[in-house]
Amino acid sequence: MAVFTPVTLEDVGHWITQFPLGKAVALKGIASGIENSNFFLSTERGEYVLTIFENLTFAQLPFYLQLMRHLAQHGVLVPGPVPNDKGELCVPLHGKPAAIVAKLEGKPQMAPQPVHCAAVGAMLARMHLAGQDFALQQPNLRGLPWWREATAAVLPYLALDQAHLLHEEMKFQEALHASADYHALQRGPVHADLFRDNVMFDGERLTGFFDFYFAGCDTWLFDVAVTINDWCIDLASGRIDTARARAMLNAYHAVRPFTATEHALWPALLRSGALRFWISRLYDFYLPRAAQMLTPHDPTHFERILRERIAVPAPELY
Ligand SMILES: Nc1ncnc2c1ncn2[C@@H]1O[C@H](COP(=O)(O)OP(=O)(O)O)[C@@H](O)[C@H]1O
Numbered sequence: 001m002a003v004f005t006p007v008t009l010e011d012v013g014h015w016i017t018q019f020p021l022g023k024a025v026a027l028k029g030i031a032s033g034i035e036n037s038n039f040f041l042s043t044e045r046g047e048y049v050l051t052i053f054e055n056l057t058f059a060q061l062p063f064y065l066q067l068m069r070h071l072a073q074h075g076v077l078v079p080g081p082v083p084n085d086k087g088e089l090c091v092p093l094h095g096k097p098a099a100i101v102a103k104l105e106g107k108p109q110m111a112p113q114p115v116h117c118a119a120v121g122a123m124l125a126r127m128h129l130a131g132q133d134f135a136l137q138q139p140n141l142r143g144l145p146w147w148r149e150a151t152a153a154v155l156p157y158l159a160l161d162q163a164h165l166l167h168e169e170m171k172f173q174e175a176l177h178a179s180a181d182y183h184a185l186q187r188g189p190v191h192a193d194l195f196r197d198n199v200m201f202d203g204e205r206l207t208g209f210f211d212f213y214f215a216g217c218d219t220w221l222f223d224v225a226v227t228i229n230d231w232c233i234d235l236a237s238g239r240i241d242t243a244r245a246r247a248m249l250n251a252y253h254a255v256r257p258f259t260a261t262e263h264a265l266w267p268a269l270l271r272s273g274a275l276r277f278w279i280s281r282l283y284d285f286y287l288p289r290a291a292q293m294l295t296p297h298d299p300t301h302f303e304r305i306l307r308e309r310i311a312v313p314a315p316e317l318y
């Protein structure tokens, strides 16, 4: 159950008159979310998703919603938010921020083949290019400064070998983030959580990226690493599946060619992508937020991926 704020069709009936969507005809809670209250909303004009934000505030939301609008307007397959009659993308519903976005067709592809990975790689490159002239700035809030804080918080809970790995990897990442090469990497708005469950497919046709609520400005290569670490691995071992990784990287490179610096830093960035989710999963496991209704994701999955990325050479970027 993941509708934290109950809403009825009657509640929405009046509220929706500020949007150019006609009358609301059906509303159905979506069970699968873990962070927000989501509903499928049918109106006289079409099919939408209504989200009530349970943790993000009115001040935080413009970056995410405007980024989605910007990308959608630039031809990237992202659900565009619908503005109300005052041009606002986010308005209160039951006292919480709420937004309506287009409903994507299809469903997540949890057992992707190279053809799906290629579609994701090409769209990710288009998204990075389209984000270049996005005006708002926000750092990746799950970047190095947060890793430092969260590392300090989780270290006391870890076994000796885990604490050693985390400590050593943080040292490695601190040095990487301080290097001139790292600062030369191309950057801009990134999704930063483009896992299989945040992309819709209708068969082999990619219909859209969604769940942009971890987006921020970071290196494009970090986004590629996060995506490869979820889409292109053997789930049991964490090992990279070469056929899927090649398909994704080649498709990305064909749209936005990787640079020599990115090529050199690729193994290190794959480690950054693994570390980021190992830390957040450890944090959610040992220090769950009171309002969060979920079974925490397994942290050992990303510990395994991190150990694998340290031990085994990565496939070449291009
Ligand atoms: N734009 C959309 N189009 C179609 N389905 C969506 C859309 N946005 C969310 N969903 C559905 O809602 C579910 C929960 O969304 P998600 O953003 O992952 O929620 P949360 O942020 O609460 O984890 C998704 O798994 C998907 O089924």
Ligand SMILES: N[C@@H](CCOP(=O)(O)O)C(=O)O
Binding pocket: 034, 035, 193, 195, 198, 211, 277, 280, 281, 297
């Ligand atoms: N992809 C992350 C969890 C983020 O949650 P989401 O449902 O909002 O994408 C992980 O697997 O740890």
